[in-house]
Amino acid sequence: MKTTFKALALSAVAAFSAAGAASATECIAPANPGGGWDFTCRQIGRILQEIGVTPNLVQVTNMAGAGGGVAYSAVVADRNEDADLIVAASSATTTRLAQNAFAGATADQVRWVGAIAGDPGVIVVGKDSPYQSINDLIEAVKADPAAVSFAGGSAVGGFDHLKVLMLLNRAGFTDAKSVKYIGLDGGADAITQTVGGFTQAMTGDLSEVGGFLKSGDVRALAVLSDARVTGFDDIPTAKEQGVDLVAMNWRGLYVPKGISDDDYAKWVDALNKVAASDQWKQVMTENGLAPYTVTGADFETFVGENIAEITNISKEIGIIQ
C-alpha cells in the first residue's frame, strides 16, 4: 500500500516519477531530513551502492514521529519480515527505549545490526568563558548549580542532558535535579545560545560543534571519548582530566526481528564492509565522527547493557519511576 501511495504522490507531483523499484533496499530515517538518522541513512545508503552491496540507490524514507517511536512501532508491527529494510538508529533510540518512551516497545522486538561510528560527546563554552577545564566547570556547578546553565540539542532526559548529568555524577555531584538545562532544536541552535551568552555551556556531539570550534566562537573543555579524536587532537578527553566518562552517540542500524538469520548475517556483513570502506572513513573525518565499529552479536550485547545503564541513570534523576 505504501509504495502505491508513494508512486501516486510522486506522479501527482511530478510528471517524471523516477523513484526506485519496489524491491529496492529501503532505509528508514525515523526523523525529518537534516538530522543524524537522516545522515546515517543517506551516507550508508550511498556507500552501499558505491561499493556494490546494493545494485540500486537505497531509498531513504523519512518517518518522523515520537522521537523514532513511530518508525519503531511501524517496523515491529508492519514490516517485521522485510529483509530489504534497514533503519537508522543511534544512542537516542536506546535512550528512549530505556525510558519507555516508545509506548511499551522493547529493544528485543528488532535485531540490532551494529554501530559503525560514534559521535563523541563534547562540552563547550563560549570563547570568553572563564572556565578553562572541565573541572573548572564542574566546580562552578558544585559551588552554585543555579549559576551554570547548559544548552543542548535534545529535550530534557535526552542524550545531551544525560551527558551532563553523567559527567557531574561521576565527579561526585549527585543533585541532578538542580542542574539547569534547556533543550533546543539541535546542537547548532544550542551553540548560538551559548555564543550569545544566554547559557554558560553547551553539551552536544562533536560533529555538531566542529565548524564553531574551527571558527573560534566556542572552546571545547572536554571530549567524552576513550581517547583524543583525530582531527580534534587538542581537545582533552574528560578521562584524562580525571572524570571517567565515555559518552558516544553511536550511529548504526537495526533491522526487523522476523528476518532469517542468513539475512541478518548479510546485513552485518554489509555494514562491516561499509565500515571498512574508504568512503566511510572520509565521511567520518569530514563530520567529526570517531571510528566505533561494533556489529552482530557484540552489538546486541552492547545495546542490552547500554539500555540497562541508561535506565539506572534515568531512575536516579527521576525521569522514569
Next chain:
Amino acid sequence: MDILSNLAMGFSIALTPWTLMLAVIGAFVGTIIGALPGLGPSNGVALLIPISFSMGLDAISALVLLTSVYYGAMYGGRISSILLNIPGDEPAVMTTLDGYPMAKQGFASDALVISGVASFVGAFLATIALMLLAPLLVQVVYKFGPADYFALYALAFCTLGGIGSNNQAKSAMAVAIGLGTAMIGYDKTTGMPRFTFGNMHLNDGISFLVAIVGLFAVAEVFHFIESHGRDSAIGVKLGKITVDWAKLWSTRWTMLRGTVIGFAAGVLPGAGASIGSFLAYMGEKAIARDPESFGKGNPRGVAAPEAGNNAAAGGALVPMLTLGVPGSGTTAVLLALLLTLNITPGPLLFTDRPEVVWGLIAALLIANIVLLVMNVPMVKIFVHILSVPSAILLPGVTMIAFVGIYSLTGSSFDMLMMIGFGVMGYVFRKLDIPTVPVILGILLGNAMEDNLRRAMVLSDGDWTYLFSSPISVGLWLAAALGFVAPMFLRGVLKRPPVPATDSYDRD
C-alpha cells in the same frame, strides 16, 4: 568588489544550458507542488532529493534543481490560496485573507499578477541581502535569547486581533484553540508527554500540516458537498490574464516593507516564512489608512504576505548556511541535501567552500527570474491545473489531501485527525469563527512556549527576565502598541458601529 567577482564565479558555475534547463524544470515542478494543497515546499524538496540523486546530478546541479523547487513552491502556494481559498503551503495562509476575496470580486488575475510580482521582489531582494549581509546577519542570531524570541511571538499574537473575521473575540477564541492544540505532545522542558492519552501518535504533537489541510481543504470539500458547489471556493473561474499596471505600481512600497519584515523574520531560526508573511501582513494593515479594507480584497493584503514569505525563504538561508541552523522545515531539507553532498554548513562554509555558496546564490537568482516569467505571463497553465471540472477537482483535492498527508507522516492516524480538523473547519465556518488564527496558534505555539520555558529555567522563574534585554523591551513595546493602537484608532476613525459584512464572510 569581492562580492561581484564571487558572484561572477557563482554564475560561471551555475549558468549553463543544462543547469538552466534544471532550473526551468525545478521551477515548474515546484510551482505545482506549492499550488497543490498539502504538498508544501518541504515535502516537495524531500520528494525530489532521491530523484536528483538517481539522475546522478553533481552538487551544483542538484542545488539548482532543488532550490528552484523550493522557491517555486513558495511562488506556487499563492495560486490555490487565491483561487480556492486553500493555502497551498503553510506560509500562504495569509494570502487567502485578501487574495480569495479579490478572486471572488473578479480580480483573480490582478491578485495572481500582484502576488507573483511581490514574490519576485521579496525573493530577489532577499537573495541580494543574503549575498551582502549573511556574514553580518549571523551576529543577529547570537543576540536573540529565549526572552527575545518569546517577545517576538508575543508581538505576533498581540497584533492578531480581528484577523479573518469581524469579531475580535472569535479571533481570540480561535487563537486559544490553536495554542491549546499546540500543547499536545512532548513538553521539551520536562520531557513528559502532555494530553496524549497514552497514544504514541500524539507524542510529537499535531502537525500543523494536518491541521491546515483539514481546516482548509477538507472543510472546503464538506462545504462544497453541502452547497452543491454554489458559492463554494472550489472552481473560481479566471478570465484573461491582464496586468493592471497602476494597481501593481500602487503596491510597490508594500512589497518593499513586506520584504524587509519577511527577511528579518526569516533570518531568525525558528521564526521562518510563516511568521514572516504574518508580520508583513499585520505591519501593512497597521500602517494603512484603511485597515478595515484588509480581508476584503485589498491588493496590498496580497502583496505584503507574498513579499514577506518569499523574502523569509531567502532569509532562512542565512542561519542555515552560516550556522547550520535551519530556520524552517524546507531549509532543514536543504541542509540534509548539503550534508548528503558532503558539504557541512557552518561558520566556515563561506570561506571553505565559496563555490558552493556562490553557486547556490547564483542558482537562486536564476530560479527567481525563471519563476517570474513562469508565474506572471504563464500563470494560466497552473490555473488550468486547478480549474478542472468540480467532478474531477473535488475528488482530486480529497485525494491530494490524503496522499499528501500520508506521504508526509506515513500514519493513518494523521489522516483521521485531518478529517477531524475538516469537520472542525466546517463547523467553525458555520459559526463564522476564522480558522487562520487556529493555524497560527498551532504553528507558533510550541516555539513560543518552549522559549518561555527556557527563559524561566535560565532565570529561576523570575518573570522580569522576559523584559531584561533591549531587544525584548523593543519587541514588547511594539506588541503593546500593536494591541492598543487598533482600539485607539477605531475611535479616531469613527467606524460605523455595525461593521459591513461581505458575501465571503457568510459562506
